[in-house]
Amino acid sequence: MRDSHTDATSLQQDTAHASKVTLVGALFDALLGVVKIITGLLGHSAALIADGVHSLSDLATDVVVLISIRLGGRAPDQNHPFGHRRIETLGTVILGLMLLAIALGLIWQNALFLWQGQDSTVPTWPVLLVAGLSFSIKEGLYWYTIKAAHALHSELLNANAWHSRSDAFSSIVVLLGAGGAMLGVWWLDAVAAVLVAVLIGMISLQLLAGSLAELIDTAIPEQQQQSYRQLIVQTDGIHAINSLRSRTSGGKVLLELKLEVAPRLTASEAHLLGTQVKQQLQQQFPEIGDILVHINSSASEVSSSLQALNIRPALTRAIDQLLHSYQLNSNDVELNLYYQSPIQVDILLNAKAQQALHDVPQQQLEQQLQLLWPIAKTLNIRFYLLKTS
The missing domain is CATH 1.20.1510.10 (Cation efflux protein transmembrane domain)
Structure with missing residues (x-):
């Protein structure tokens, strides 16, 4: 770049x-x-x-x-x-x-x-x-x-x-x-x-x-936009183009893209895909000036009760209470959220937490969390534990 x-x-x-x-x-x-x-x-x-x-x-x-x-x-x-x-x-x-x-x-x-x-x-x-x-x-x-x-x-x-x-x-x-x-x-x-x-x-x-x-920010011709779209979708990891907006300024084409990627990519990996798209477009089409890229995960519907809701704060509090009962705290886990249908929650345990919860069944942890926070029943929650011998 x-x-x-x-x-x-x-x-x-x-x-x-x-x-x-x-x-x-x-x-x-x-x-x-x-x-x-x-x-x-x-x-x-x-x-x-x-x-x-x-x-x-x-x-x-x-x-x-x-x-x-x-x-x-x-x-x-x-x-x-x-x-x-x-x-x-x-x-x-x-x-x-x-x-x-x-x-x-x-x-x-x-x-x-x-x-x-x-x-x-x-x-x-x-x-x-x-x-x-x-x-x-x-x-x-x-x-x-x-x-x-x-x-x-x-x-x-x-x-x-x-x-x-x-x-x-x-x-x-x-x-x-x-x-x-x-x-x-x-x-x-x-x-x-x-x-x-x-x-x-x-x-x-x-x-x-x-x-x-x-x-007045008139869009570039549709045929020109299609040339850009064809190049974008050829990039490995880009699932779809949710939006492509264009205008010109001083003879340069300015683009705003919303690109759909896989739902479980890390932020850095998704950002890298966006950077690759920008590089390829500017190398292939010299008339393009600035490009603004928004990264979206796979488009899917979530339940209406959770729509547009940030569940991380409430979920974090419930997990903290659960961990406290096992003499653990939030520093012993990593929480990953994937907004899909249903919402996927991955709770990753460090060595200390894995040792403390080694003999606790996965189902028991899920039931305890649901008692602390009933909405957890609507989520797909996974605790990543060491396998018992």
């Missing part, structure tokens, strides 16, 4: 990697945004201007991503024992809202242009050159960023990667729109600008839907 030091080191490495990828993207976004807008203004292309605004929106979102990664990459502390990964999710929501606002503004502006009618100016050839260059660069950035997103299991980097690809797609739309306008179809450039804006809007809605689902 990974220790806290290893987790902290891994978190720092992931944060540094994600920051580097985002900084590279931010540099290209800044250059492309400025070049596109200037070329669009000089080359009379509304579509390329919209695409330039799109690139500058990429730069703004890169800043959001960097801030979110730095803050979300902090290790857990006293005030945030579950870490800061939800900051990543919040950053994605902000990113989505920014893109949605930009998309609506571009749609409004170019819709008005189409309504007003034909413009006397048409795009010039540098528009096509810059749009083609933009496509090549942004598609390369997409593959560079998506590779890091998959390696780090970061939804925020994944969102930023698709934002880069949307810019690459929009550059193709600019090429078609500006090219069509240059060939005499004047409205194609404005239509291309609207299509770019619609593409930005669709991406923003996808980001918002995924992030808001995470913020």
